[in-house]
Amino acid sequence: MTFGRMPIANAFLTADEFADEYFFELAPAFCESCGTFQITEQPDAEQMFHGAYPFFTRSSRRMVAHFADYANWLRDTYLPADPFVVEIGSNDGAMLENFARAGKRHLGVEPSSNTADVAREHGVESLVAFFGAETAVRVRDTHGPADAIIAANVMCHIPDLHGIAEGAAKLLTEDGVLVFEEPYLGAMVEKTSYDQIYDEHVFIFSLQAVSSLFAPHGLELIEALPQDTHGGSMRYVLARKGRRPVTPSVGNLLAREHELGLHLASTYDRFRDNCETSRRELRALLDRLHTEGKRVAGYAATSKSTTVINYCGLTPEHIAYISDTTPLKQGKFSPGGHIPVVPHETFAADYPEYAVLFAWNHRDEILANEQAFARAGNKWISFVPEVTIEDGTNA
Ligand code: TMP
Numbered sequence: 001m002t003f004g005r006m007p008i009a010n011a012f013l014t015a016d017e018f019a020d021e022y023f024f025e026l027a028p029a030f031c032e033s034c035g036t037f038q039i040t041e042q043p044d045a046e047q048m049f050h051g052a053y054p055f056f057t058r059s060s061r062r063m064v065a066h067f068a069d070y071a072n073w074l075r076d077t078y079l080p081a082d083p084f085v086v087e088i089g090s091n092d093g094a095m096l097e098n099f100a101r102a103g104k105r106h107l108g109v110e111p112s113s114n115t116a117d118v119a120r121e122h123g124v125e126s127l128v129a130f131f132g133a134e135t136a137v138r139v140r141d142t143h144g145p146a147d148a149i150i151a152a153n154v155m156c157h158i159p160d161l162h163g164i165a166e167g168a169a170k171l172l173t174e175d176g177v178l179v180f181e182e183p184y185l186g187a188m189v190e191k192t193s194y195d196q197i198y199d200e201h202v203f204i205f206s207l208q209a210v211s212s213l214f215a216p217h218g219l220e221l222i223e224a225l226p227q228d229t230h231g232g233s234m235r236y237v238l239a240r241k242g243r244r245p246v247t248p249s250v251g252n253l254l255a256r257e258h259e260l261g262l263h264l265a266s267t268y269d270r271f272r273d274n275c276e277t278s279r280r281e282l283r284a285l286l287d288r289l290h291t292e293g294k295r296v297a298g299y300a301a302t303s304k305s306t307t308v309i310n311y312c313g314l315t316p317e318h319i320a321y322i323s324d325t326t327p328l329k330q331g332k333f334s335p336g337g338h339i340p341v342v343p344h345e346t347f348a349a350d351y352p353e354y355a356v357l358f359a360w361n362h363r364d365e366i367l368a369n370e371q372a373f374a375r376a377g378n379k380w381i382s383f384v385p386e387v388t389i390e391d392g393t394n395a
Helices: 015-020 061-078 097-101 113-121 133-143 161-171 185-191 207-217 248-260 265-291 303-311 344-349 360-369 371-375
Strands: 005-007 023-025 028-030 037-039 084-088 105-109 146-152 172-183 219-227 233-240 296-299 354-357 379-382 388-390
Touching: 005 303, 061 097, 061 146, 061 172, 061 360, 084 133, 097 105, 105 133, 133 146, 133 161, 146 161, 161 172, 161 207, 161 219, 172 185, 172 219, 185 248, 185 265, 207 219, 207 233, 207 248, 219 248, 265 296, 265 303, 265 379, 344 371, 354 360, 360 371, 360 379
Parallel strands: 084 105, 084 146, 146 172, 296 354, 354 379
Antiparallel strands: 005 023, 028 037, 172 233, 219 233, 379 388
16 A cells, blocks of 8 residues: 655754655555564654754653553563673663663663663763674674663664664564564554554564564564554564574464454554544644634654545644644744744744644653643544544543
8 A cells, every 4th residue: 555655754844944855655564474563665764863853752751651561571580690681772861871871781772873872871881883683793793792682672673684684683682672662553443543654664463473584583482462552562672593482472462363364454454544534534634623713733743644644635634733842842843744843842832723643653642741721611623533623621
């Protein structure tokens, strides 16, 4: 299927940059033989991850708490007493900070220097680099083998997964684990959350795909744990084949994937139809509100919103502005749709009548914070799993 011409999801821009905006075709595909769901054309990594990368993990308090739990679970389940932990795509250090504070050996490998600088401010040792076989050898030579290589919402960004797997096989200790959690294909298909698909998300993983992608490198899936973050994610644990027991979670969740039909091309034909229905309904609602002269804003200029805005053809006529707490996005325009991004203070000073919840993955956190918006009679517009209007006063 195709979502059409798409800009880079996090390339917020100024008006003088409109003429040179970069576009590519966002077209996902499914491979029935290995179970991989991926986009078929990707912009160069350097166009997405650089010294002005505008996404900071710390923009969500709930995610920071989630990473503290992730770190504790890892320590209690898989780590020796004095571990060395390497994170791929360590961003602003929200995860590794938990090891840094406990005085544990760690290293973040992060290609965006601006986010790595923030990590260092939090005491997280960071190497500005893309992770792959070469970086893995460099890290091993300077720091020794890793007991765990971890990642969150990063592995799906990396087209050269075989380079990652090869790097992991070189860097891990004999009993080391590769652990990552990413948006889950099963959740995306069930919820029609097509906005998980954008330039950075090369893959939307399933257990079936992860098992077959890493097996050629001697890495075996030993545990899988569903997560409710980012609208439905999965945490995968891999180890060298035969070194650690495979937990029942793997067989159970693979059976569930079969029930869902994740291995069948026909499932993705249905997914495409559901995406088209969602687009029609959201566009019809926003067209109607525009005709009625309602004031509509967007809430959170997420990467995901770029797919929704461009696929549905939304313009500043539909959505006057998007409120976002990230200073690097404020004062700029959203990619492709060119909707102005403003600070949250602008939203709070004069509530719109409707707010499109682009950060639906942070729904609980946001609806709890925005009780005053809802109590003043204003409404939320959601589009996952369905296009709905709700008042949000009892969140
Ligand atoms: P994400 O969905 O990719 O995690 O991006 C979250 C974006 O949402 C990020 O730009 C910060 C923004 N945001 C807000 O503006 N307000 C909020 O309350 C939250 C949780 C996020």
